[in-house]
Amino acid sequence: MQNNCARLVESLTAAPVAVVIALVCSFAHADEAPVPVTAVQTVALTRGPISRPVHAYGVVAASASNVTTIDLPYIARIVQMRVQAGQSVVRGAPLFVVQADPAAVVAAAQARSAAQLADDDLARTQSLFDKSLATQSQLAAARKAALDARQALAAQNQLGVGNGKTTVVAPHDGVVTQVSAGQGDQVQAGAAVLQLSAGTRAGDAQPNVTLGVEPSDIASIHRGDGVTVSGLSTALQSAHIAGRVVMVGAAVDSQTQLVSVGANVPTGQSAFIPGTRVKADIDTQSGVHWIVPRSAVLHDAQGDYVFQTSSDGMAHRENVKIVVENGGHYGVDGPLDAARKLVVVGNYELHDGAPVRVENAKQGPAQ
Structure with missing residues (x-):
């Protein structure tokens, strides 16, 4: 078209007309610019x-459900303490040796002799x-006396007094979390001698990790939210154990100004023993969404949106809704196409239908 315009200008003798035609041709050529x-x-x-992770x-x-209090049903003196607080034990391991109070030993001996006497009397009456030579009522009385004596002996046997000296063993594997009596102490019936904690198992309903959470974050935390716990010490920083929130506090602690959240984490035989200081990430607002980098999401008067490229080399705008934020990514909902690439750099210069050239840093220009 440019050559045609030139020939037209040269063929005209009137200068003003030539100027006008030249301007028209230049504008027509400008319209054809790429x-x-x-x-x-x-x-x-x-x-x-x-x-969205909440840090705590x-x-x-x-865990209260996994703590066993070891006590004695009779008055006794601690002859020997075999364990100390913080020690791991296996089922059947000796915990301490006790000497029953003489009165308890006498009561146990009397119960044995009374049962034997009642059995002999029943055999004689029978x-x-x-x-x-004996009536039915006499036989019935002898039977009742023998039954009562055997029940009394069974009660004494349940106490476990025996001959007076007894070794108390661990009823299950665990860790001695507290020792309340020492060697030589006399303990009363029912008084705690020590506490034995079993490893927490997945699915337990009681919390074994107590966390402090900012009050502003507590509304987003619910029972059942996932928790990932790691240690604060250098040795435990790379150790991670997953659990669940089982208790959400409803009041701010007056000293810490935080809200308590209880989590159940199956520590088992790990290094996370009771008393270990930990940090945790609580997974809140969990869901399945499109996961996009923050740089991909733009905002205008119509709301949040992203650009996706298509096979025709064009960028297409898609409106989205931000549901959750996790670090450098958003979880969004919207009519996105998994087969199309998402624009993360250069999207500020785009509009719907704009031609694009993909130049990914690692891959070079797209073919």
Whole structure:
């Protein structure tokens, strides 16, 4: 068209007309200028679980459901203490040796002799009854006396007094969390001698990790939210154990100004023993969404949106809704296409239908 315009201008003798035609031709040529192409960078679109982590700090404690209090049903003196607080023990391991109070030993001996006497009397009465030398009521009384004596002996045997000296063993594997009596102490019946904590198991309903959470975050935390615990010490920083929130506090602690959250974390035989200081990430607002980098999401009067590229080399705007934020990513909902790439760099210069040239830093220009 430019050559045609030139020939037309040269053929005209009137200068003003030539100038006008030249201007018209220049404008027509300007309309044919190529549309600018925007260089962008893209990433693949993914969909999956995402949540907003709430950071907290706390301490490992013994779950109430897994703590066994070891006591004695009779008055006794601690002859020998075989364990100390913090020690791991296996089932059947000796915990301490006790000497029963003399009165308890006498009561146990009397129960044994009374049971033996009642059994002998019942056998004698039965023999007399068989010879018609004892009445039915006498036999019934002997039977009742023998039954009462055996029940009294069974009660004494349940106390475990025996001959007076007894070794108390661990009823299960665990850790001695507290020792309340020492060697030589006399303990009363029912008084705690020590506490034995078993390893917490997955699915337990009682908390064994207590965390402090900022009051502003507590509304987003619910029972059942996932928790990942790691240690504060250098040795435990790389150790991670997953658990669940089982208790959410409803009041602010007056000293810490934090709200307590209880988590159940199956520590088992790990290094996370009771008293270990820990940090934790609580997964809140968990759900399955499109996971996109923060740089991909733009905002205008119509709301949040992203750009996706298509096979025709164009950028297409898609409106989205931000549901959750996790570090450098958003979890969004919207009519996105997993087959199309997501624009993360250069999107500020785009509009719907704008031509683009993909120049990913690692891959070079897209083919």
